[in-house]
Amino acid sequence: MGAMSTVTGFRWLTTEEQQSWRSYVTGTVLLQERLERDLREATGLSMAEYEILVRLSEAPDRRLRMTDLADRTLASKSRLSHQITRMAADGYVRREECLEDRRGAFAVLTDAGWERLVAAAPDHVQSVRTWLVDALTEDELSELGRLCQKVVDHLEVP
Amino acid sequence: MGAMSTVTGFRWLTTEEQQSWRSYVTGTVLLQERLERDLREATGLSMAEYEILVRLSEAPDRRLRMTDLADRTLASKSRLSHQITRMAADGYVRREECLEDRRGAFAVLTDAGWERLVAAAPDHVQSVRTWLVDALTEDELSELGRLCQKVVDHLEVP
DNA sequence: CAAGATTGAGACATCAATCTTG
DNA sequence: CAAGATTGATGTCTCAATCTTG
Secondary structure (H helix, E strand, O other): OOOHHHHHOOOOOOHHHHHHHHHHHHHHHHHHHHHHHHHHHHHOOOHHHHHHHHHHHHOHHHEEEHHHHHHHOOOOHHHHHHHHHHHHHOOOEEEEEOOOOOOOEEEEEOHHHHHHHHHHHHHHHHHHHHHOHHHOOHHHHHHHHHHHHHHHHHHHOO | OHHHHHHHOOOOOOHHHHHHHHHHHHHHHHHHHHHHHHHHHHHOOOHHHHHHHHHHHHOHHHEEEHHHHHHHOOOOHHHHHHHHHHHHHOOOEEEEEOOOOOOOEEEEEOHHHHHHHHHHHHHHHHHHHHHOHHHOOHHHHHHHHHHHHHHHHHHHOO
């Protein structure tokens, strides 16, 4: 497709940019799949479920408003609502109504959910360490974090 | 959860490692969603479809064996097969049998598929440029690519 | 039996519509 | 009307099972 640039004047990616972009896509996809698979095999949880358990466990009274939880887990309200329905059926969370704002709803971590998280966390952390942290030097990991944060900031500001 | 380390001796992530990991997750998820949405709105294609069109367009005779195409698009055989079924129904690709190995099958890019790719490519490249390339300096993008490639190599070798 | 590929069932995501309360 | 949240329909992914040929 690059040949078109001479005709249209459109700015394609340079060979080096393409290469970086390719490495980025491959790395993020493969790492994501590996972590997802590790977690699933070790604990039966998906990353989405794990993230929800973590966020609730960190919150005061282990409860968060649905919108708040959706923001923190990078999920849409719809996706989160379906997910919470499933996790409530499994007994890991429950819904509670919000008294201050009657439109609102809380998702609350149950004791079973807490136990599930405690049991799963070491496996997941080990997996992140094995496949990401140990793949890079300390400085490289910091730099990766910094670059990703730059991308985040650029996405949110423009 | 970090408090457990004193009891169990398990090695959790340090604050800095956690921060890098968080930025990484947020960045990759948000960028992925943004590019997916941009492409969908501009062209009606998903990234998965776009990737398939690209890989086929680059191949000799615009055709690839299913397994080969699956590898290049980082998809499972199953996912690719379903996807090709849908795209064939839309007229962008067609299946052809393999004469050398009768178990095999080719996916072949149709003219309509080629036209679809040509129409979509500038939008997608612009989107990648806007949200990733322009968010970083030239050196930073190279470094991001290098770090991701290190992760890929580490995943494949261990 | 292994490799290439497909299929169907069930899990999950997305999108638009809906309902309720501010 | 906007914001918080849920729902149902539809599309896509995963997993295990299957079929065919090497």
